[in-house]
Amino acid sequence: MTAGRVLSPGFHSRVFDIVRRIPRGKVTTYGRIAAMLGHPGVARHVGNALAVCGREEIPVPWHRVVNASGKVSTNGTDQRTLLEREGVRFSPNGAIPLKIYVWQPPEAE
Template sequence: MNREDEPRVVGPGWHSRVYAVVRLVPAGSVATYGQIAALLGSPGVARHVGYALAGASRAEEPVPWQRVINARGGISARGDLERGREQRELLEAEGVQFDERGLVDLARYRWRGAPP
């Protein structure tokens, strides 16, 4: 199956589903955008996980958005350097370490859990 044939399910309730899975990621661990999308049965829509997390501040319950990073182990600030700094500070406060390139060791910190 090539990438174009992968199922892509983004629709009503998507944000809530993303938030529910992200809330399962424990402090001191990280998940990637693609990992969250795959856990929700929608591989190939990592960008939509990012869109959902951009609105996490409006969620009814807190969402630990800082625990979701890119597939390289980096922070995707998308031009918002202040938010990128905030994300790094929050992760470091949880015990996540960054290397000299600003990357997280995914082999060490990646969450291995699954959705409910």
């Protein structure tokens, strides 16, 4: 490889690819997606990518992605509504029990 300076060409695209693989009724966290991509510290970009996805109206189930606290980072109530609609139950404090609803990929590497 000539330069070898390729770290993440089109990071957003990779994020979308992961989010599309999330099955209905399951959720995942930003940091976890970042870890899947091989970058444990780029959780912020995962959220940023999804923000762009909403702006570009890209068909991605972004509502299935929450933060490490199990709460939605979006200000709107739409995300919670969509999740409950998929069968996800929220805790009294308004957070999701990740131990139950977190999506665990079949194969990790």
